[in-house]
Amino acid sequence: MNMMLMAVGILGAIGAGGATILYFIGQKFKVYEDPRIEPVQEALPGVNCGGCGFPGCNSFAIACVEAESLEELNCPVGGADTMASVASILGKTATKAAKKIAVVRCNGTCEHRPRKNEYDGATNCAIAAQLYGGDSDCSFGCYGLGDCEAVCPFDAIHVNPVTLIPEVDEEKCTACNKCVVACPKNIIELRKQGPKSRRIFVSCMNQDKGGEARKACDVACIGCGKCEKVCPFEAITIADNLAYIDDDKCRLCRKCVPVCPTNSIWELNFPPPRKKEPKVESADVEA
Amino acid sequence: MENKLVVSPSPHVHSGDTIAKNMYGVLIALVPAFLVSLYVFGLNALILTVASVLFCVITEYVIQRYMLKRIPTIADGSAIITGILLAFNVPSNLPLWILAIGAIAAIGIGKMSFGGLGNNIFNPALLGRVFLLISFPTQMTSWPLPSTMAPVDGATAATVLENMKYNPEALSSVSDMFFGLESGSIGEMSAMALLLGLIYMLWKRIITWHIPVSILVTVGLFTASIYLFDPSPANNPLIHLLSGGLLLGAIFMATDYATSPLSKNGMLIYGVGIGVVTVCIRLWGAYPEGVSFAILLMNALTPLINMYVKPKRFGEVVKNV
Amino acid sequence: MLKTFRIGGIHPKENKLSAGKSIESIPIPSEVIVPLAQHIGAPCQPVVKRGDPVKVGTLLGKSVGFVSANIHSPVSGKVKKIDKAYDSSGYKRDCVFINVENDEWDESIDTTAALVRDCSLTSKEIIDKIFAAGIVGMGGATFPTHVKLTPPPGTKAEVLIINGVECEPYLTADHTLMMEKTEEILVGIEILMKAVNVNRAVIGIENNKRDAIDKFKQFAKSYPTIEVQSLKVQYPQGGEKQLIDAVLRRQVPSGALPISVGAVVQNVGTAFAVYEAVQKNKPLVERVVTVTGKHVANPCNVLSRIGVPLTDLIDYAGGLPETTGKVVSGGPMMGKAIARIDIPVTKGTSGVLIIPTLEARRKLMKDCIKCGKCVNICPMGLNPTTLMTLTEYEVWEKAEKEKITDCIECGSCSYTCPSDRPLLDYIRLGKGKVMGIMRARKN
Structure with a gap:
């Protein structure tokens, strides 16, 4: 019984210690990411084809979030529909590029x-x-x-x-x-x-x-x-x-x-x- | 002009070297060892070798033709070599059905599952052999005495290395081992025959000296240095060099193109690695023989060696006068 | 032990069918086509126009920029037009078409055969004369010679190395030139030594040209600063870096010029052209071309004016054999296969090789068996099979790290590969891409 308690105690202590260390490290190395990037990326086709001129969908999403207006940005794969949904997420207006x-x-x-x-x-x-x-x-x-x-x-x-x-x-x-x-x-x-x-x-x-x-x-x-x-x-x-x-x-x-x-x-x-x-x-x- | 000119980038000549040429060169180099095995084990050796080749070739053909739907490339000779080497690595009284399993494992798992010749990570014949060794340990380690020596047909005996490990008094003489008069696998009998094969392959430039020599030198030096401290016959470097599959492995299996490093420096590292691992397994491991495991282990390291050991670049290493 | 370079190397079948044949001049056709881009670097600006009369040696194209070379009329007659035409690049490029009339030479050119040994010009004057004469490397690379003779500031040449190796199979143009113009070449070497201001020159000749070595050794007695070095036969010994390694035992570092180890390399053909330009005022209007091939009736070495269609050269050698499968401008290892034989001879045409149908096509490519043969024969110590894979998958950063730009495109890897893989095809493509990326990064 004693043994069992000891085992639980030791493992628990190790777990708690590890969690604390991880928490502080997580805080220290935290990278701020605009919360809007993720939904924008989800709205994109996700094929990473590079047709937009950016290396992949993630970079394009970041560019969309950071840009003043969506005028120059266009996802050729998703077309007008995708750009419209991106615009609605960001509260901006999309320009309609011809397919x-x-x-x-x-x-x-x-x-x-x-x-x-x-x-x-x-x-x-x-x-x-x-x-x-x-x-x-x-x-x-x-x-x-x-x-x-x-x-x-x-x-x-x-x-x-x-x-x-x-x-x-x-x-x-x-x-x-x-x-x-x-x-x-x-x-x-x-x-x-x-x-x-x-x-x-x-x-x-x-x-x-x-x-x-x-x-x-x-x-x-x-x-x-x-x-x-x-x-x-x-x-x-x-x-x-x-x-x-x-x-x-x-x-x-x-x-x-x-x-x-x-x-x-x-x-x-x-x-x-x-x-x-x-x-x-x-x-x-x-x- | 009636016939159209062919246009292609340079060079416009080719050495005429082909995969098949290299593979059939290896086959020729294997002939002396095969003859010795015929002499020692008689018809059994012939039956096993032919059967093994057939199993391997058929497996490759079936996989390429019906599973991968490619044009079969059995004519390039690589499956034949795998078959011969697999047969050379088994006892001469192995049942054919076990051999067939070994051939299917060698070609199917060892070679075709990686994409065929050139893409395999492990030497197929060795993979087949180890597959059998682990699956059928009894059959794979009962060595019939050579027909030239056996009092009655079917008598079995321990190999030199088994003796070395468990029964040092019964060791064969070095000259017997050189000419192939001890018990063991089909192909590992005569050191002389294997060395003839090496000389042929070096002469035809099928392989370079780097891998076999580095393996043999490492094994020799390593065991010699141990022999100096503990001069028991189990540590005799000459016996280590001539016994078991060391020569067969160093000359024919470790030098397999696809599974050995590309650059000469890499080949040396690879050879030294095989030598060290072999001696370690032989002296301190559970198995009496370690060449197969050593080669397979270093096969696994080959991509790493290729990545880190670069050939000597022009203008980088060589000293200027 | 004969000297040779220390890394890699192969020994292809020599097939020097036209060895020992003397140089024969071929007749001038009624029309020549002179491309305005015959060298590495910027194409020339034409300075003549339609209808202009020209003599042999009249300037047709002026060089633009430092890395460029003048182009002179190889014939006398009238300019027919300036138009695009196919040349050995495989594309249509600007060329000057000239209708030939007579064979009048510019008055300033000394057309006699007498040897002019003394040269009292200064280094600068010599280089200017070479520049004016439009001389380029005659080994096939066609790099403007005056650029090579002008070392970048801060460097100093110690030795002039003359390339008499001719390691390409089949070709014998340099060999024949060395046999027939020995003294002219030696004077040319003296002039080149003066131009780069060195007092030692070494001629490297491969041991399969014993007669040329003997002849040079005999004549070089009266040129005390010129040594003759016989070399073991090995391809690609004619590569600049390989030749320096073979002769001087010095290796030029990756990305550096030969001058970094104190060497300047020139071809024997260039030395002869320099002699003619400096001593005889003769611009580069003709060159020796080997016309050869296994089924060619009469393999020969011809002296041809620039701009003569290759058809004429082939006809002179007995016509295009029926078995022709491929025609190569240059040697079999580094030469360029051409799609049409009516293209003109240019300054870099060292040979015309006619390959029979049976040998013209490559064999089917197989998977790499990782035999490592290409790695061991690469004269630059590269890893061709890896470089090919990196190019196939467009991993440019890694290809750059693996020194793809060091490749000299000698073709030894493709030559050796038992799986018939087009190693050099891909490496050449990757090299171009990586060089472009590196250039873009610099700017």
Whole structure:
């Protein structure tokens, strides 16, 4: 009995002593953390993709708490909903950023862009880029070795094994920007997803002169300027033999699409063009 | 031009060295020891070795083909080596079904569960052997006398190291041990045959001298220094060097690529470690033989050695004139 | 015991098919393409325009910045255009296209073959002349020579080391040059010694070129300050740091320049170019190129003007064999595979190697078996397999600590790997990334 009491006493004393020491150490090394950080972080998707420009969701939460306004801050993954809930936690107002999506600006499939040599190094675009311009005559096009695919945290971009061009999965892409950084040729761009996912862009990065570009690839932008002339909103500019559509100015009128002689301007998710037979009602569906 | 040019980063030539070349080199180096075991144990050695190789290769094939759904790489010879080394580490009268369990443990647990050749932490053959030693201690430690010496078939005898530990009077002579006329596992018979294998592997540059030499020197020096204080036959360094699986372990098992350190300095540390642990187990441990445990222990330390022991860097260590 | 460097090293098959073949000049084509970036550093600014008449030696591009080198016209004729064209970098870059007419040389150039031994210029004048002539390292690295000859303040050169190693398999351009222009090279070395103000020079030549060693030893008798050192054959002995270690038994510390151990290294080809520039006023407009390969009909060493398409060189050697799988500009270990053979010869083109289809492709990469062979042969004492893994997983801080930037890209690791792993591919990528990070940190 005595033994038992002694054991209880000793263990109890050790426990109490340890607790006291831990308490004081805990007090001494206490780090103050804004209590709002935790709920903000919980409201975030928690994938730590870095698409916001911060190393992870925690850093982004801290930045949101510390910032005066949420103007510059945007979580591309969670989008407007997430930012709204963050704003409500912090009592600030969120600015609505348009939803963006990754867009691959090269259509140099094996069919359109004949391959002139065979790459045999490590399967890595960055390594190929150190070596040379690529396996076709276009030195601006996609290598198709899948750096974007490897870096995507959402399994949203895949190199099509037939065309050797990456394709973006609209459902999964969160516009985290990782593939944009990974692509050594700057082919991938984040563009506005557009209403009903409808968007128009120039699917080419070739800055060679028209003739050379065309020789290298059937669907290369030759910088002819027809689209620039036809655009009513001055959204299209031509620099270095290459057209670029500014998605802030573009109103998706699609006038540029049919004038392109090489079909390098892409329209995505528009309804199929109607035949011009009966002119019953106005064709303007989108508002 | 009709055929497309191939474009790749430099270098554009290759030494022609392959995994298979190295592995088959090891196999050739194992031939003398195998011949000695045939001579000593007769048909049993052949049956056990062939069976062990088959078990190992089949296990690897099945796991790669049906479980991992990869292209099987049994042709590279590494499973064959594991099989031979496993057979070399068991008594010649071991039942085949125990051997099969050992092979499955060696390849399945020791190698494939880590991701296959190159990713394993422990030497698969040794892992298989230790698995059997712990699971079937009786069968794994009854050593039949070599057919050349046995009065009747099936007679068993203690190994040199068991004698050393429990019965120092019955020790074999050093020359018997050198040529392989004592009892023990299949492959550890003849020091001469194993050393021939070492010379072949060094000549073909399959391994470097660092690991085997550092192990043998450590064991020799360590036991010699003990022998100076206590000159009992149990401490005789020559017997320690030639007995048991020390040579087999030092030459063929400790030098396994995947489980030994990368740099030469690391290899020396690794070898010394194996030597010290082996002698400690032999002299003071519960088991008469400690090479397997010593190697497995140092296998576990290999990642640590790789992390801390760097190769000699250009311009850092070498003195300038 | 012959001297060699003390860490790592391999011995690839030499395959010096064109050894012993004398230098042959190849005809000038009707059009040459002269890239404006033929050296490490900033590309040149063009100083000619369309329609301008040029002679051999007329300045085409002016160097911009300190690390840069002038570019001169290698032919006479008219400038056709300045446009982008593919060069050995694998990308389109600015080039001067010249329509060739006749072969008129600039009047200031001495085109006779007579040896001019004496040089009364000062160190500064010599370096200025070398700068004006646009001379770069002829071993393949194309680092501007005048930069190397101008030691940073506070350092002092003690020895000039001349690189006659030519450790790359197949290549024989330097060997042939050493055999045919022995005296010119020796005078060039004297000039270089004057330029860096040293009174000792050592020529390192590998022992597989006995004839060159003998010839240099014989001629060097009348050049008392120049020694000839024969070296054991080992790759990559032609690496600057390795050569210094082999000759002087001194190792350049990580990240430091050779001058930190008192050495300046120049290639024999550079020494010859310096001789021509200083004594003959001849800018760098031509170079010796080895055209070789196992199935090439006539492996040879040709003297080619800069800007001649490689197609012409290959045709001269008997044409592109049907079995061609890969064409490499440079040697097999460090040379660059090219996607098209119509690219021009540049100052750094030491060879054109044609590899047959059977040897052109790499084998399938297997898992690392951790044999440690790459670690033991790395001439810089690095750990290639770890560096590759660190690059794959983008662990840049650790890669920096593991000295990825020390890599000299010799390719010994990929050459040796029994698992056919693309070690150098990844290390080169990681080295570039880490260097970028380090540079960003400095600024």
